[in-house]
Amino acid sequence: MVSEDYKAMLQGKSIIRQLAEYATARGAEIGYENVFDYSLGNPGVPAPQAFTDEMIRLLKEEDPMKLHGYSQSQGIPEVRQKHADYLNKRFGMNYTAEHLFMTTGAAGAVAHAARAVTKPGDEVITFAPFFPEYIQYINRTGAKLKIVQADTENFQIDFDAFRSAFTDKTAAVLINTPNNPSGAMYSEETLKTLSGIMRKMQDKYDHEIFLLSDEPYREIVFDGKTCPYPAKFYENTLTCYSYSKSLSVPGERIGYVAINPEAKDADLISAMCAQISRGLGHNCPPSIIQLAVANTLGVTSDISVYETNMNTLYDELTGLGFKIVRPGGTFYIMPKALEDDSVSFCNKAKEHDLILVPADGFGAPGYFRMAYCIETEKVNRSLEAFRRFVNECYPGRRD
Amino acid sequence: MVSEDYKAMLQGKSIIRQLAEYATARGAEIGYENVFDYSLGNPGVPAPQAFTDEMIRLLKEEDPMKLHGYSQSQGIPEVRQKHADYLNKRFGMNYTAEHLFMTTGAAGAVAHAARAVTKPGDEVITFAPFFPEYIQYINRTGAKLKIVQADTENFQIDFDAFRSAFTDKTAAVLINTPNNPSGAMYSEETLKTLSGIMRKMQDKYDHEIFLLSDEPYREIVFDGKTCPYPAKFYENTLTCYSYSKSLSVPGERIGYVAINPEAKDADLISAMCAQISRGLGHNCPPSIIQLAVANTLGVTSDISVYETNMNTLYDELTGLGFKIVRPGGTFYIMPKALEDDSVSFCNKAKEHDLILVPADGFGAPGYFRMAYCIETEKVNRSLEAFRRFVNECYPGRRD
Numbered sequence: 001m002v003s004e005d006y007k008a009m010l011q012g013k014s015i016i017r018q019l020a021e022y023a024t025a026r027g028a029e030i031g032y033e034n035v036f037d038y039s040l041g042n043p044g045v046p047a048p049q050a051f052t053d054e055m056i057r058l059l060k061e062e063d064p065m066k067l068h069g070y071s072q073s074q075g076i077p078e079v080r081q082k083h084a085d086y087l088n089k090r091f092g093m094n095y096t097a098e099h100l101f102m103t104t105g106a107a108g109a110v111a112h113a114a115r116a117v118t119k120p121g122d123e124v125i126t127f128a129p130f131f132p133e134y135i136q137y138i139n140r141t142g143a144k145l146k147i148v149q150a151d152t153e154n155f156q157i158d159f160d161a162f163r164s165a166f167t168d169k170t171a172a173v174l175i176n177t178p179n180n181p182s183g184a185m186y187s188e189e190t191l192k193t194l195s196g197i198m199r200k201m202q203d204k205y206d207h208e209i210f211l212l213s214d215e216p217y218r219e220i221v222f223d224g225k226t227c228p229y230p231a232k233f234y235e236n237t238l239t240c241y242s243y244s245k246s247l248s249v250p251g252e253r254i255g256y257v258a259i260n261p262e263a264k265d266a267d268l269i270s271a272m273c274a275q276i277s278r279g280l281g282h283n284c285p286p287s288i289i290q291l292a293v294a295n296t297l298g299v300t301s302d303i304s305v306y307e308t309n310m311n312t313l314y315d316e317l318t319g320l321g322f323k324i325v326r327p328g329g330t331f332y333i334m335p336k337a338l339e340d341d342s343v344s345f346c347n348k349a350k351e352h353d354l355i356l357v358p359a360d361g362f363g364a365p366g367y368f369r370m371a372y373c374i375e376t377e378k379v380n381r382s383l384e385a386f387r388r389f390v391n392e393c394y395p396g397r398r399d
Numbered sequence: 400m401v402s403e404d405y406k407a408m409l410q411g412k413s414i415i416r417q418l419a420e421y422a423t424a425r426g427a428e429i430g431y432e433n434v435f436d437y438s439l440g441n442p443g444v445p446a447p448q449a450f451t452d453e454m455i456r457l458l459k460e461e462d463p464m465k466l467h468g469y470s471q472s473q474g475i476p477e478v479r480q481k482h483a484d485y486l487n488k489r490f491g492m493n494y495t496a497e498h499l500f501m502t503t504g505a506a507g508a509v510a511h512a513a514r515a516v517t518k519p520g521d522e523v524i525t526f527a528p529f530f531p532e533y534i535q536y537i538n539r540t541g542a543k544l545k546i547v548q549a550d551t552e553n554f555q556i557d558f559d560a561f562r563s564a565f566t567d568k569t570a571a572v573l574i575n576t577p578n579n580p581s582g583a584m585y586s587e588e589t590l591k592t593l594s595g596i597m598r599k600m601q602d603k604y605d606h607e608i609f610l611l612s613d614e615p616y617r618e619i620v621f622d623g624k625t626c627p628y629p630a631k632f633y634e635n636t637l638t639c640y641s642y643s644k645s646l647s648v649p650g651e652r653i654g655y656v657a658i659n660p661e662a663k664d665a666d667l668i669s670a671m672c673a674q675i676s677r678g679l680g681h682n683c684p685p686s687i688i689q690l691a692v693a694n695t696l697g698v699t700s701d702i703s704v705y706e707t708n709m710n711t712l713y714d715e716l717t718g719l720g721f722k723i724v725r726p727g728g729t730f731y732i733m734p735k736a737l738e739d740d741s742v743s744f745c746n747k748a749k750e751h752d753l754i755l756v757p758a759d760g761f762g763a764p765g766y767f768r769m770a771y772c773i774e775t776e777k778v779n780r781s782l783e784a785f786r787r788f789v790n791e792c793y794p795g796r797r798d
Binding site: 001002003004005006007009010042043046047052055056059060063064065067068069070071103104105107108109110111112115116117118119133136137139140141171207208248249250251252253254264265268269271272275276278279280281282283284285286287288289 | 518535677686
């Protein structure tokens with residue numbers, strides 16, 4: 001019989017997908033240029049030419065048997081070595097090829113990393129606001145995702161709530177910096193406090209507690225800053241990365257898990273991930289894509305557009321009276337809605353062809369998320385729609 | 400803590416991998432051309448130029464935002480439509496795009512298909528000899544793989560043993576035709592009897608029993624025949640395919656599940672597979688590879704070399720006194736060893752630089768597998784090694 005479990009999931013269409021489909025339908029009606037669709041986190045700039053050129057070079061010059069052949073389950077050895085060298089230079093780490101496991105994007109990375117350091121019945125702590133797919137990524141391993149309430153002041157971490165969340169079943173803590181949906185980037189201070197608490201809890205419960213650090217937005221940071229690298233702060237860290245955002249290749253499914261060489265069983269975890277793959281049906285990410293990203297390490301799409309868009313929206317929406325924690329990175333911003341019910345707020349915005357996502361599903365009721373990975377020209381034109389929307393629906397809120 | 404479960408798996412290095420590593424080490428010693436490595440099922444001919452050309456064309460001509468963007472979780476709609484059209488024409492089916500689910504190879508296909516039609520605790524029947532990864536593919540879903548003993552006469556199906564294997568927990572039957580490791584192709588008669596029994600068991604136990612048909616070797620068939628299409632014989636069939644063998648692109652991880660439109664809940668299963676992906680960390684196979692295979696449907700590598708190799712080996716080994724079921728397809732042959740202990744037999748062969756795999760792990764003790772996806776020239780040179788090996792170790796066996 002077909003699985004009742006998965007059949008039931010068909011009923012729960014995500015609100016993001018519903019809104020994106022509405023935007024497409026509305027665009028067909030009034031012209032897509034007139035719909036300000038801030039729903040989907042799809043990169044808004046093309047892959048860099050260097051990536052395309054490298055793909056073509058591989059196809060033209062490499063032996064097809066080698067190029068398209070099975071890679072080791074852990075990933076192509078030279079690809080892992082290049083990643084180790086790159087990360088060592090950039091972050092002052094000591095990775096070897098044996099600490100790298102190539103994956104099909106961050107989803108694959110978290111799916112493997114979580115299985116490597118938990119067992120069914122364990123608990124994995126994460127922080128609101130959070131990427132809702134984490135529920136699937138973690139709970140489908142047999143472990144259970146436990147959400148710590150948001151620090152709504154600055155979207156760092158509510159450490160009192162964090163401390164209270166630990167039990168003897170806590171096996172891992174999952175962070176996402178810079179963060180989808182808030183855009184917040186964890187400060188060094190946040191990471192120091194986080195790791196200090198985790199070390200204490202390791203002692204208290206007498207077992208390792210791993211940090212799963214999901215960093216697909218690592219390159220998209222603003223104001224000339226760089227994102228502190230969580231593995232520098234905590235030994236038992238598995239870093240999960242995806243090239244989807246930095247290279248604008250989300251469909252090509254490529255990323256990695258990097259295991260901190262200081263972690264417990266650091267030399268085994270990548271090989272364990274290869275064992276995990278056997279049950280998940282992964283095997284390895286596509287060979288040619290592995291080679292293409294390894295040969296263009298350090299290259300990114302023209303991601304500066306996201307900062308331009310962020311500044312425009314932050315300034316305008318702040319001016320309109322929105323309370324916003326200024327994003328440190330990503331292509332998301334998460335203002336507080338102008339009424340307590342963010343679903344109602346977003347429905348009213350929809351009437352002005354502003355497609356905003358209520359953040360309830362991200363664990364931040366009362367807020368909404370905007371994915372501003374769209375053309376700057378469109379962001380600029382959306383401002384007038386925002387002004388009209390706020391003036392008409394919330395006339396008392398504007399100065 | 401790291402998972403004890405997956406850590407324990409590190410101890411169980413597969414005998415195939417051990418032998419392949421031995422072959423590489425031995426090759427470094429005496430020259431790789433002198434080691435007759437029949438261990439690994441890696442395609443031995445390059446990807447067709449049409450595939451390479453199409454990849455380059457996509458990179459040069461397509462909008463990179465579209466080319467590398469997220470595909471729907473079920474796969475790119477036009478890719479699924481092209482597959483439906485192709486399969487309908489070739490096999491007289493009635494697939495629509497909604498009956499296709501694009502996967503990362505056959506491993507991904509079986510991982511999704513099995514979860515779609517089983518629940519933890521269910522049983523999935525398969526037939527010896529079988530691809531040992533099936534144990535991982537099925538048991539890691541929470542269901543349990545149940546092996547029916549081999550029909551060693553012709554490597555079709557021992558139907559009495561099959562009938563006895565059903566219980567009220569039987570949710571699916573997993574077949575692989577043409578078969579790795581035996582090379583046997585199920586005849587129409589076999590498929591008719593199989594489906595007749597399955598229909599009766601559906602009635603007896605009053606629930607659907609799905610056929611999972613794993614067909615990565617579908618194109619590699621011999622003697623001018625074509626492989627009967629199992630879905631034509633049984634309504635509740637999920638066909639699992641991989642392009643790894645037909646296009647010689649095993650590293651690019653691309654395949655599909657095709658859901659028979661006559662199956663129970665046929666219109667839901669692809670969408671359910673997309674839900675399953677969320678927990679497995681798949682999302683979708685690489686976009687550019689999806690497009691490249693959809694735009695070269697019907698093209699294959701020069702797979703005729705496998706038939707040449709098979710004929711050479713079959714004739715020579717039969718002449719040397721081996722008992723062999725003549726393969727109908729694939730690039731495997733599975734003769735009976737010349738002593739009861741096939742591990743001992745293969746160890747002796749290794750002394751003659753013949754790398755043969757004992758078939759015990761495939762559920763066929765007493766047999767050995769040869770993957771003859773190597774250069775024909777090398778197959779020819781291996782014959783003398785075989786003669787020497789048999790004459791020296793089993794002098795009484797030769798006519």
